[in-house]
Amino acid sequence: MNFYEPIAAELMEVEKEIEKMLENEPKEIYGMLFPFIKRGGKRIRPALAISCYHAVGGKGKEIIFPAALIEMFHNFTLIHDDIEDDSQFRRGEPTIHRLYGVPIALNSGDALYTIIWDKLAYAPLDCRKFRAIERMFSSTFKHVVEGQGQELNWENSGRFDITEDEYFEMIKKKTAALIALSCEVGAMLGGANKRTCAELRKFGENIGVAFQIQDDVLNVAGDFSKYQKEIGGDITEGKRTLIVVHCLAHATSDEKKRLINILSSHTSQTEDIRYAIDLFRKYGSIDYSQQHAYRFIEEAKKNLECITDEKGRGILTSIADFVVKRER
Numbered sequence: 001m002n003f004y005e006p007i008a009a010e011l012m013e014v015e016k017e018i019e020k021m022l023e024n025e026p027k028e029i030y031g032m033l034f035p036f037i038k039r040g041g042k043r044i045r046p047a048l049a050i051s052c053y054h055a056v057g058g059k060g061k062e063i064i065f066p067a068a069l070i071e072m073f074h075n076f077t078l079i080h081d082d083i084e085d086d087s088q089f090r091r092g093e094p095t096i097h098r099l100y101g102v103p104i105a106l107n108s109g110d111a112l113y114t115i116i117w118d119k120l121a122y123a124p125l126d127c128r129k130f131r132a133i134e135r136m137f138s139s140t141f142k143h144v145v146e147g148q149g150q151e152l153n154w155e156n157s158g159r160f161d162i163t164e165d166e167y168f169e170m171i172k173k174k175t176a177a178l179i180a181l182s183c184e185v186g187a188m189l190g191g192a193n194k195r196t197c198a199e200l201r202k203f204g205e206n207i208g209v210a211f212q213i214q215d216d217v218l219n220v221a222g223d224f225s226k227y228q229k230e231i232g233g234d235i236t237e238g239k240r241t242l243i244v245v246h247c248l249a250h251a252t253s254d255e256k257k258r259l260i261n262i263l264s265s266h267t268s269q270t271e272d273i274r275y276a277i278d279l280f281r282k283y284g285s286i287d288y289s290q291q292h293a294y295r296f297i298e299e300a301k302k303n304l305e306c307i308t309d310e311k312g313r314g315i316l317t318s319i320a321d322f323v324v325k326r327e328r
Contacts, residue, residue, distance in 0.1 A: 013064045025115065037071070044182075054190065054315075056186075069137070076113045083109075160260050167242050175208050179208035187200040203303035214293050223327065255279055293323075301320060
């Protein structure tokens with residue numbers, strides 16, 4: 001099932017909502033943001049929010065506005081993540097800080113974050129729903145920043161003795177929290193009971209973890225023409241991915257030493273990146289990580305047992321499968 005087709009019109013409304021939020025703002029501050037957002041992306045978060053909304057019986061367009069805000073927050077994190085990682089490409093084009101410099105990129109990200117809260121203050125929602133969404137947003141945004149901070153701390157402290165549990169804890173905050181929020185907001189606005197909201201939030205968390213693992217896999221084993229970010233970029237950035245954690249646990253002392261040196265040096269040398277990827281393959285670390293992604297997807301599907309609408313459950317299942325089968 002192509003899960004985009006049933007919600008294509010609503011996703012278009014999300015795009016229009018984002019454009020409307022930005023169109024009257026000062027161009028020198030906000031002008032580069034909409035072209036950045038319009039580069040594309042998978043729009044998984046608004047797609048999940050809309051799909052969960054309908055799967056629990058939601059009618060109308062109440063979900064469009066919060067779905068747009070969630071997508072805007074996601075793009076804010078991308079701008080700042082690219083600065084922190086000094087990434088070269090985003091969605092097949094140069095990153096914002098490469099195009100305009102770090103100061104402008106930082107301020108643009110801050111501006112996007114600020115406008116989210118400004119627009120939320122005037123959200124077309126009744127008081128009860130507004131307060132609920134406000135709490136969800138603030139809690140989730142805090143988790144995202146904490147997850148990113150945890151990952152940065154590992155790099156700053158030179159830690160490579162990361163356990164799998166620590167990796168999963170970090171990813172549940174950095175990546176999965178916003179995807180979980182998308183599902184929970186959709187369920188809440190759609191009128192679901194507390195149990196269903198909790199199950200769909202867990203569904204989002206599980207596919208969020210799988211999403212990040214798949215991204216880690218594509219970064220070292222993907223096709224740039226499809227992935228649209230530099231292959232091996234995580235190696236240059238010294239990322240402690242599940243692939244790295246597994247490989248370091250199985251490599252010989254000499255291999256481990258060289259891999260840590262490569263990751264610590266932030267090298268972009270083809271020979272070093274190739275060595276690291278070959279080592280990942282030698283110890284089956286890429287396949288190991290891929291299997292974990294599939295495991296999280298299977299757990300996510302169990303969370304959908306609370307959905308009685310067959311069509312809605314089918315769409316959400318299709319999104320879950322897409323997460324681990326995507327090539328970008």
